[in-house]
Amino acid sequence: MTFRPRYTGLIDRYRDRLPVHDDTRIISLGEGNTPLIRLNNIPRLIKQNVDIYVKYEGLNPTGSFKDRGMTMAVTKAVEEGSRAIICASTGNTSAAAAAYASRAGITAFVLIPEGKIALGKLAQAMIHGAVVIQIKGNFDEGMELVKQIGKETPITIVNSINPYRLQGQKTAAFEILEELSGAPDFHCIPVGNAGNITAHWMGYKEYHEHGIVNNLPRMVGYQASGAAPFMRGKMVDNPDTIATAIRIGHPQSWDKAWVVQKESNGWFDECTDAELLAAQKMLTEHEGVFCEPASAISLAGAMKDIASGKIPQGSKIVCTLTGHGLKDPDTAIKQSTRGVLTTDAKLDSVKRAILDNLK
Ligand code: F0G
Secondary structure, three states: OOOOOOOOOHHHHOHHHOOOOOOOOOOOOOOOOOOEEEOOOHHHHOOOOOEEEEEEHHHOOOOEOHHHHHHHHHHHHHHOOOOEEEEEOOOHHHHHHHHHHHHHOOEEEEEEEOOOOOHHHHHHHHHOOOEEEEEOOOHHHHHHHHHHHHHHOOOEEOOOOOHHHHHHHOHHHHHHHHHHOOOOOEEEEEOOOOHHHHHHHHHHHHHHHOOOOOOOOEEEEEEEHHHOHHHHOOOOOOOOOOOHHHOOOOOOOHHHHHHHHHHHOOEEEEEOHHHHHHHHHHHHHHHOOOEOHHHHHHHHHHHHHHHOOOOOOOOEEEEEEOEEHHHOHHHHHHHOOOOOOOOOOOHHHHHHHHHHOOO
16 A cells, blocks of 8 residues: 655645755645535536536645645745734635744734624634724725735735735645646636636646646636626725625735736626625535635636537636635525424424425
């Protein structure tokens, strides 16, 4: 019997493609290496001849793709002697920053919009011991404050304006290319600050330029209708959506994402809250995959673009599911149709509940 070496995280795996030295102390929680799951039932249900895969980034250590960037950003912050990190966040970045800071033994300061962060994410930032600062404002305002603090103090910003974040996140594209032995035809991805779409394109191009693969995907970025600056062609001042993770009106990677759209011959599109919630439910009920509302917009958008013919029949599509469904239990419970049955602790009552609900 042969044993495979233990997986120790994406920096170790892609060491030669990331800005680390042999003696760099790596701050890792075993992130990356997430499953690429082929949808078996949804293409049949929507009666479309397409091959859809979901990259389940919710299975990273803190439950979102942010861990890919955070392992790099915190590794470099520690290497450069930083004792504290800071971010503005709609929730997932703060959870990742809090976890990696505690792993490194440094302090995390996180600015979150009051009342607009999913419960699981808040719990994570708090339990890891981050200094949680709730502002009476939205993510975009928090981001401006963090940039000021970054200028005035030696605290390292770990939002995706930190270039190491995108370096770490590009590895998701490497994994997809390796697993599919080439690029999909389309890569569908939620867009908030647009760091992740930019990082994926970097990763795809890097393997292409090195001749490891010979094709590239078209990148398709989806935004919630109430927070869709890429669709409006300008910044949005009061963004709103149930998908709080992408409740962003002033994307930090605005210019970079337009370059991705042009270079990859892709496009941006928008989905309503109802559409993204329906996709979240469809994934849970028909594929057994539980992602958070913002993540489901990649599938919601793909289904729309398949139905309209923009994504042609026969296409191979990857949808990134950026965060785990457990991040936002409130929305999940509201979405569930069956609810919970309460009965007496008696055999007859339980039997009746079962017989009444047989499919
Ligand atoms: N999906 C989820 C679950 C997210 O948390 C985010 C961003 C995105 C998609 C969008 O990614 O910003 O790179 O375009 N969340 C950030 C945060 C803003 O603070 O956690 P992007």
